Amino acid sequence: MKNFRIVISGLSGILVLIIVIPLVRMVFSADPGVLRSTINDPEVVQSILLTLRAALWATLSCILFGVPLAYALARWRFPGTSIVQGIVDLPVMIPHTAAGIALLMVYGREFFLGKTFSLVGISFTGTEFGISLAMAFVSLPFLVNAARDGFLSVDPRLERVARTLGASPWQAFFKVSLALSWRSILSGAIMMWARGIAEFGAVIVLAYHPMIAPILIWERLENYGLKYARPVAVILILLCLLIFSALRWLSRQKKEV
Amino acid sequence: MLRLEGISVRLGDFRLRDISLHVRAGAYLTLLGPTGTGKTALLETIAGVHKPLSGRIHINGRDATHLAPEKRHLGIVYQDYALFPHLTVFQNIAFGLRLKGVPERKIKGAVDEMAGFLEIRPLLKRSPGRLSGGERQRVALARALVLEPYVLLLDEPLSALDRVTRSRIQKELKRIHTQLGVTIIHITHNLAEAFFLADHLAVMKDGCILQEGAPEEVCRRPADRSVAELVGIENLITAKVKDNRLVTVMGDVDSQKIFAGRDDLPERVCLTLPGWSIEIFPAGKPQDYIWQGNLSISSVYPMNDTGMVEVTLVHNGGESLKTYLSRREAKAMSPYLKTGTTVPVGFLGKGVHWVPQEVLI
Structure with a gap:
């Protein structure tokens, strides 16, 4: 038993260190003076706010469409269930620059969909819409899969009982299925938001400008070197750590209540 | 409703x-x-x-x-x-x-x-x-x-x-x-x-x-053997109907009480005997029984969940039957309730029923 614990702890610890060491090194090697001036740099602040906001829009819009899809995948057996499931997982597998090119071909000005949206004033190239779309495309599997697992963990007989007690299908969904799986959906949404913030490949193809934080970091690295790219990365990492720790803590607090 | x-x-x-x-x-x-x-x-x-x-x-x-x-x-x-x-x-x-x-x-x-x-x-x-x-x-x-x-x-x-x-x-x-x-x-x-x-x-x-x-x-x-088994009737004996008589490997069975005047009888039937209709040391009137004879005890098994004793009886023709005794009955019969002992047994007519054999197979 003791050896078992040592081996498991050791292997887990190594993995955690692989993640932590580069981040800690980056944070502590940043020049405090440059870090301070970077925090006050309006371009950096704008870029980080844009990143957080675009990822949030992507997540919220995917909740609207992704939760019903997750419910259908969890509850219904229809021809092509596994194909739909495979399609949902696809964005995780394909290179994100390829995803960006695919999105550009559909939502760019050359294709009817892009043209149609531009008629109502929505353009996806070089806009916040485009950034959100690219973020949503590559990160939606995190939300859909977490929500689907959440619905799968709810016994379908609870919904049946609710129906016999007088609930309509909508009431059974909201009062039972959603009420019991919201924590999984929230967890998936947090993961999706986080993945959206980190997105680079798909966004750079569809919307280089306005610049989100990952593109700003890359741009500064290319033009000014590591010294000026690193503080932006450190600020983004610390901010994300703060936000996601708070969200995780809040969702756990709710669970314990 | x-x-x-x-x-x-x-x-x-x-x-x-x-x-x-x-x-x-x-x-x-x-x-x-x-x-x-x-x-x-x-x-x-x-x-x-x-x-x-x-x-x-x-x-x-x-x-x-x-x-x-x-x-x-x-x-x-x-x-x-x-x-x-x-x-x-x-x-x-x-x-x-x-x-x-x-x-x-x-x-x-x-x-x-x-x-x-x-x-x-x-x-x-x-x-x-x-x-x-x-x-x-x-x-x-x-x-x-x-x-x-x-x-x-x-x-x-x-x-x-x-x-x-x-x-x-x-x-x-x-x-x-x-x-x-x-x-x-x-x-x-x-x-x-x-x-x-x-x-x-x-x-x-x-x-x-x-x-x-x-x-x-x-x-x-x-109605048939499946129902008989599902309602807990464990004893089923196949029989031929010959001249209004019931012929089984255990010998003839009094058919009058079972068929109750029916004349549209199939050639082969299956007799269903609930455990309670099989009496060891039959103590009732002879006319209460449709069959009496000697059977050998093959096992005696106290059932903890019901407080009864399950006794399995076998006929040398191969039929195996189960009956149940209360603990008190089992105690009174204890000298005879041993594997291999031959005991007198009677089938109570009121408990026995028949189903056509063609639905049994």
């Missing part, structure tokens, strides 16, 4: 076939059958969860075949009770009343009254996760009963309980049925449970109802 007419349902590879059933208002019907026979599927079809391919469902005089579950006014209690884990006991019981828009003051009163009836008042603020099996059972019953359903559907509600709790809840169900007069359909694979609770019994196998009627009648006159 509830009438099913030729209901057929397809669920994957499984089918419910041509099920017709009539449950009168205030009846307690048990659906008895082995696991995987379609009892739960039938219950859920009645509740509106599955749509029938054909047939009609009438509830309280109204065609409910295509009605949504929430409009059928039925209550269902599942084997694991399916209580809403995110709600308290009070909220679980009040769930249906709130959906109906009943004022909160009335909900409080109704929940309190039902909780009092089922003796769960102290549990109202608790979460279902903190309840014992018996307590959950009562909460699930309260949640369904508070809406005063036309029919209460119970899906093996006692099978997950320990023996003591099961016995207590059985009595509770009997009390609920008697005092509230609610119509109940209760599915089970437990014979003792079915006989204790039901005033009407339907026996199911492979998606079909094989026989229905009063429990005593189904047990006394099973």
